[in-house]
Amino acid sequence: MHELGLATEIIRLLEDQKRQRGFLRVNIVRLRAGALSGVDRHALELAFTIAGEGSCAAGARLELDQPALTLLCRQCRGETPATQAGGPQTCPACGSSELVLRGEDGLDVVSIEVD
Amino acid sequence: MTEIPLQKSVFQRNQAQADRIRRRFAQAGLAVVNLLSSPGAGKTSLLEQTAARLAGRRRIFVVEGDLETERDADRIRAAGLPARQIQTHGACHLDAESIEQALTDVDLNAYDLLLIENIGNLICPTGFDLGEDVRVVVASTTEGDDKPHKYPEAYHASDVCVLNKIDLLPYVPFRVEAFLAAARRANPGLVFFQTSCTTGEGIDAWCEYLCALHRSPA
Numbered sequence: 001m002h003e004l005g006l007a008t009e010i011i012r013l014l015e016d017q018k019r020q021r022g023f024l025r026v027n028i029v030r031l032r033a034g035a036l037s038g039v040d041r042h043a044l045e046l047a048f049t050i051a052g053e054g055s056c057a058a059g060a061r062l063e064l065d066q067p068a069l070t071l072l073c074r075q076c077r078g079e080t081p082a083t084q085a086g087g088p089q090t091c092p093a094c095g096s097s098e099l100v101l102r103g104e105d106g107l108d109v110v111s112i113e114v115d
Numbered sequence: 116m117t118e119i120p121l122q123k124s125v126f127q128r129n130q131a132q133a134d135r136i137r138r139r140f141a142q143a144g145l146a147v148v149n150l151l152s153s154p155g156a157g158k159t160s161l162l163e164q165t166a167a168r169l170a171g172r173r174r175i176f177v178v179e180g181d182l183e184t185e186r187d188a189d190r191i192r193a194a195g196l197p198a199r200q201i202q203t204h205g206a207c208h209l210d211a212e213s214i215e216q217a218l219t220d221v222d223l224n225a226y227d228l229l230l231i232e233n234i235g236n237l238i239c240p241t242g243f244d245l246g247e248d249v250r251v252v253v254a255s256t257t258e259g260d261d262k263p264h265k266y267p268e269a270y271h272a273s274d275v276c277v278l279n280k281i282d283l284l285p286y287v288p289f290r291v292e293a294f295l296a297a298a299r300r301a302n303p304g305l306v307f308f309q310t311s312c313t314t315g316e317g318i319d320a321w322c323e324y325l326c327a328l329h330r331s332p333a
Contacts, residue, residue: 086261099300
């Protein structure tokens with residue numbers, strides 16, 4: 001549901017670009033999703049296929065760059081991957097428990113390939 | 116085939132609308148709070164308690180978001196506050212456009228505080244700015260204390276965290292300290308309140324916080 005809204009917004013943005021720049025169709029859409037954006041890759045791909053029907057981006061390929069969630073240690077400034085279970089509890093480098101999630105929450109269209 | 120660099124946010128249209136209503140709110144001197152939670156954490160109950168405590172102290176307007184029904188707005192009106200219900204009919208979050216439409220014929224100058232109860236959902240509403248000053252995530256002790264680990268986006272994107280239903284702590288396995296640590300990991304700057312809408316514990320502190328909110332001049 002959420003991803004369908006996002007996909008609809010992406011299609012709207014691409015149609016705007018088509019009107020401004022006069023290209024025929026979009027073949028590839030390159031997206032960057034922040035680690036804290038809550039975007040699910042598979043849901044977004046499915047939603048994009050549905051939302052794109054009949055648009056200038058019908059059948060276009062979605063390339064989603066989404067960095068993994070990491071934890072930043074506030075003591076040693078080291079970064080470590082965050083696990084699904086919310087771990088690790090302490091910094092693997094210095095042992096501090098002052099770990100803070102690090103990630104962006106945005107979703108950007110980085111570039112498109114068009115004909 | 117030609118590559119065109121764009122660097123455009125998918126949220127840009129909502130952001131532009133949010134910026135526009137934020138200016139309207141600022142001109143009216145209205146402080147705006149956006150409340151998020153999972154379904155059933157107690158957002159509406161918290162607003163009912165808030166209505167009772169702040170009656171006569173602050174002029175409050177409430178916007179209620181739900182998929183269906185007018186039930187929550189009816190509850191708020193029964194608690195003595197004017198309320199407008201947005202029914203999204205399936206959409207999982209409120210956006211700035213829906214807030215703007217809901218408030219079209221409301222005289223914002225007649226109020227000090229606008230409380231927006233978002234759709235019960237910890238994922239979708241987080242990307243959508245509603246022009247608020249403060250975003251509040253409401254959790255409850257009947258949920259898992261690992262919620263901030265599982266839904267870090269909502270905690271990361273909020274300013275305040277209210278832990279509700281603390282009267283049930285003797286009966287549920289919820290570990291408050293583990294919850295607070297997990298929430299702080301997602302967002303070290305969170306301001307916490309612990310409340311019970313049944314006993315009234317902690318409601319005064321929450322209401323004093325709301326009373327202290329002032330919209331900075333436009």
